Amino acid sequence: MKTKMSSNKMCAILGNLENDENLGTLTKKRPIATLPFDCKYRLVDFPLSSIANAHINEVLMLFDEKDRRSLMDHIQSGKEWNLDALQNHFFFYFYSNEHQAESFGLEYYGNLLDYLQKSKSQYTVVLGSKMLCNIDLRILLRNHKGQGRDITAVFKKVDSSQTGPHDRIFAINEPNGLNLIDAEHASPNADGKYNLCMDIYILETERLVTIIQQAEKQKKAEILPQLLKNILGDLQVNLYEYTGYLSNMNSISAFYQANMDMLNTTKQNALLYSNQKIYTKVKNEVPTYYSESSDVKNSQFATGCLIEGQVTDSIISRKVVIYNDAVVKNSILMPGCRILPGAVVEYAILDKNVIVDANTAIKGTAENPLVIEKNAGIRENVGGGSE
Amino acid sequence: MKTKMSSNKMCAILGNLENDENLGTLTKKRPIATLPFDCKYRLVDFPLSSIANAHINEVLMLFDEKDRRSLMDHIQSGKEWNLDALQNHFFFYFYSNEHQAESFGLEYYGNLLDYLQKSKSQYTVVLGSKMLCNIDLRILLRNHKGQGRDITAVFKKVDSSQTGPHDRIFAINEPNGLNLIDAEHASPNADGKYNLCMDIYILETERLVTIIQQAEKQKKAEILPQLLKNILGDLQVNLYEYTGYLSNMNSISAFYQANMDMLNTTKQNALLYSNQKIYTKVKNEVPTYYSESSDVKNSQFATGCLIEGQVTDSIISRKVVIYNDAVVKNSILMPGCRILPGAVVEYAILDKNVIVDANTAIKGTAENPLVIEKNAGIRENVGGGSE
């Protein structure tokens, strides 16, 4: 009987490797991973769905201690993403957030090694939630195996608008000469595009163990994706070009734009209607009711809403109520928002459960959509288009 | 339609309320909750099974941060105890272990209140893992509702041998005069028995909220069962007498005795073959194989074992191997122990994965069973009956 520690098995490490200071209050009380997206998702649904679709059955979720509550509330037993199946093993490891200290490194690397050494998977894939995409990890594995390099790193050719100061760009020079450069110092390819590093890696589990043991010895204290980025130069790297939909969630406007992208059928199809289903938490909401007076155009809606007013070019999440004569334009409304009669919301991102009082206006601009904090009650006009 | 926040719903708070310093190395790297018991269980299986059997669908598990790993490994998605079902909500809250500090109290009570205030259950039951029993919580609820008191506390009449210095005894004087006394100062009932407080309570969720808010105001820093114990005097208490099997895990010898109790058919039936099934983690072990040379008497065995030697009056857990000519008597072998040919184990508790070399002897006494730490390799004789 051949052993099933076989050549098609991957384990996954899913972590919050991302800088989120550019997302303002949107990530004040949650990690990027649990940021609501497109009416009914959270960003972590995308990597988790990729993991489920590839039938990966060992998953380690590496997150910051402060993000525990928000993550656990969303993921719970992991049922929706198949994490709780008999053969599956999934673990959370929450680290305390002083990640400069040597003590951090010791504990962090110790936990990683413990996980990897018990794993029965020949390969490990590392990914995060900040790069919104729908990637087929089985194809990635096949590509990696075909190339015979130490590690495969995923990139996508993007415009400069899709890169931020914290991002890294692959500059491909000579046959094997690979450079990873901070976005601010990178020059574009001949076609004007940049090879954006998507922070998705695949490599042999054994090699990853060696890399981490090395880091442990050197008393480093970098989190895993950081560590991988920094040693890529020392490895034989296979670059894999991802060609599907990508949004790099590195700013409020990137987040706003990604949501608006979903009003574009081509982009929506690429992300949500591909071969790979996107799983999210099941809510059992009732259908959305549109009243006699409702007037909706070019917008997307989750279930559980009650729509009496006017909605244009917007993203409306679960259990939103838009009363008579209220107007919502070019906005993102997260679950549970209530827009009272006569209120106006334009170019705004309303976090969960925001209530906008009757005849009150919130107005941002296309360039600077206004963000309203979770649970806020808006009783006076905000913005006005001239912020 | 009547609301289902109805009169039969309980939520449960399951916590490590117990002092475990008397269990020596058995609880060095695990809480009492995950201490292996009787071949295939861990102690927390018993309260979790009571919760599952009562169809309670909100569970909060309150544990010390240091116990996280051990608990999570055992409970995982909670499937085996039905914790992951659609309508069920279960949460872990791990507190840091400086529980004297005021900051501890603030965070601890905050988390408790958050849980209780979101709960849809009219009643809350509080229980732990140290008092090994198989209690029907639906009957307890019925009893509580019938009595109309503030809180119901569970006790059992026990011999003095079943009480330890940290335990409390109910001294029942006048109609409502109830006293909770430290075991060391308590005098027995007329029949020589003591009314041991089992640290199982049931009360209205609203009342519990009030009690915790009070404690928060008073800047207390006691964990919940401690808090309840200390204010029992201020409440109208209904005492509920539990008559089933009980073992108070307050010492190594209590733990040893409880395991040995399982070789008594009456006691075993009471704990394991009652109306209420005991659920534990599913392992899919193969059947236990007894070789031509095996010689087993009055012992209990889990699956996955290979038995070639002699076993008498012992508890043998999963995946234990007892080779030819090895002798095991009056002992508890936790999962994965290997007793090599010619070795002798008597009056001992072997923690997980202990290996006893060929022709080596471990000998404790009935009064002082020897405890061998997890993963130890025993290459020289230990004890000798005269320790």
Added chain:
Amino acid sequence: MKTEIVAMILAGGQGTRLGKLTETIAKPAVPFGGRYRIIDFTLSNCVNSGIHNVGVVTQYQPLTLNSHIGNGTSWGLDGIDSGVTILQPYSSSDGEKWFQGTAHAVYQNMAYIDSLNPEYVLILSGDHIYKMDYEDMLEKHKDKKASLSVSVIEVSLEEASRFGIMNTDEADRIIEFEEKPAKPKSDLASMGIYIFNWDRLRKVLMNSYAKDGLMLDFGKHVIPAYLESGEAVFAYRFKGYWKDVGTIDSLWEANMEFIHLDNELNISDENWRIYSRNTISPPHFITKSGCIHQSLVVDGCYVAGTIENSILSTGVRIKEGTTIKDSVIMPGAQIGKNVHIERAIVGEDAVIGDNAIINSGEEIYVVGYNEVIGVKNDED
């Protein structure tokens, strides 16, 4: 180990009165209200009432029903000591076992019930839209020390002659039962919902099938026999929304009533959720040309046309220039451009080509499952 109560949902009938809609799928699996199937209401009632073991008895076209119910996880019926089991006819050494009536179906599945060893059996049918707390009915059943409780609802005296009518005494004990009486003596109609003490029912059925085997149907045979032998049979009065959806007209009507979520059924009540299988679809999208009034829309829909007083179910696509009025569009249906649909039920995965007109006046028009009307255009 004793279970308190087991529910048996009798979903066996072929429901021929639903025409095309039950040609290829069992009646309880017929889609309803955008994201539900008819059986969801009964299954959710069970779960919300604390009933953890449900048998679904069926013999017609079980595939859709099977894949809808799956492992029961959507209703939380997949835990330890709980489950939903689909019970189909099977072949045994004493011959093939088809179900010949409601009571016969329970008799044929006695082994399933016995394996759970319940005190009570709750008999339900899978084709009603309603919300009901069976736990309350059980409590009353126990309080009254009944041998059989029959759930009844007040109907108008005109309607009464279409139902089984229960004549009761002042303590709600049933003293007479009349099937579709010409001159009803009471307005209490049986809802086809029964709680039996299992021990007793088991004996009655065993006894009958050991002899003449006449106990085929609960309404026709078992209840009259219970009354005759002086068993304690009580009526349990139900108040609230209850609708049989056994005909095209009543199915359409129930859907139309459902549109107004604040109706008597009160589906939005979070304390009594109606669960259904999760379909894993993206949110729905209304294009620039879309226009929706007085309608329900769910996940996966794409709406470029005008929707009036209608229900669009999961994954429905409506192209531009099209008008849907007073209609129910079932899951996955694809409607082309410049189509007009009025007073219709469009079946699952039906395809309506461009420029089609579907409107048969007073009658409700039914497009069957997977039916193709007009030319199917290439996807654009």
Added chain:
Amino acid sequence: MKTEIVAMILAGGQGTRLGKLTETIAKPAVPFGGRYRIIDFTLSNCVNSGIHNVGVVTQYQPLTLNSHIGNGTSWGLDGIDSGVTILQPYSSSDGEKWFQGTAHAVYQNMAYIDSLNPEYVLILSGDHIYKMDYEDMLEKHKDKKASLSVSVIEVSLEEASRFGIMNTDEADRIIEFEEKPAKPKSDLASMGIYIFNWDRLRKVLMNSYAKDGLMLDFGKHVIPAYLESGEAVFAYRFKGYWKDVGTIDSLWEANMEFIHLDNELNISDENWRIYSRNTISPPHFITKSGCIHQSLVVDGCYVAGTIENSILSTGVRIKEGTTIKDSVIMPGAQIGKNVHIERAIVGEDAVIGDNAIINSGEEIYVVGYNEVIGVKNDED
């Protein structure tokens, strides 16, 4: 969404050669090896081979099989996009659908397979004890661009005339198939395990049933037809333990071979686990008078007697003075005092009264499920 491969376990046959053991339960549900049922091996092979969708086709006595398989959770077949579905005959508007052969059973359940839209269909039978990596077979099937792969095992030439024998060329292409040949030309016996390209098989079956409907059986009709029409049919050579347990003798033998856990089957290999339904039983208990040699014992047993070269299944109770030798005691059986049992299979929940002697010499004695032999004593 496309599924790569769907497995169909054909568990339909009544297995009359197992006599009493299949009178009330389907063959795949017959207990085996202490804590398993026969179908566990096939189901576990599927899961271990990365197959996530399994249909189990049955028409005989499905209750035990149903409750054993439950929601599939014991094999990890309860997740998203994965599941095990029991497929039974049903009634449709064009009549009742009973299965008349292996290929006919697949034809009748075409709607199930189509709903998963697979590229390949793996046909399995539910009554073999073996461990096999179907993923490897699928890879070979793809490598060879086969239309059909048939798994074969080398048998001795004497045995060969009991099997369907595959004559192959040097590339393992099957060039001839002989059902139970008097003079076998090869020693490669079909194991009844096939991988078909679904598109092709679907057409072949549809075509046949639209005309004469002669394609009832894979071995008798479909494989010969494939060979005749020049399809690429390849043999996949399996090596390892493989045992048909279709007769009392072979079932007993397979159990006896199973006792030695280090046998060729290698059940203890943690890289290829055999999963089964968890029974929630306490550990087993050997009393002061108990004595066990060369035997397997599992959870829930109570042993006060002497056990030699036997298997005790879940929840078996053996009282003192009793000897069990060369026997298989199935789950829940209760054996009284001073009983002697030798070369027997004792069915589930059978009760053997005190002082009984069960030993019919050469033949294997079978006690049926729930059968009571001798006087049942009160529990003491």
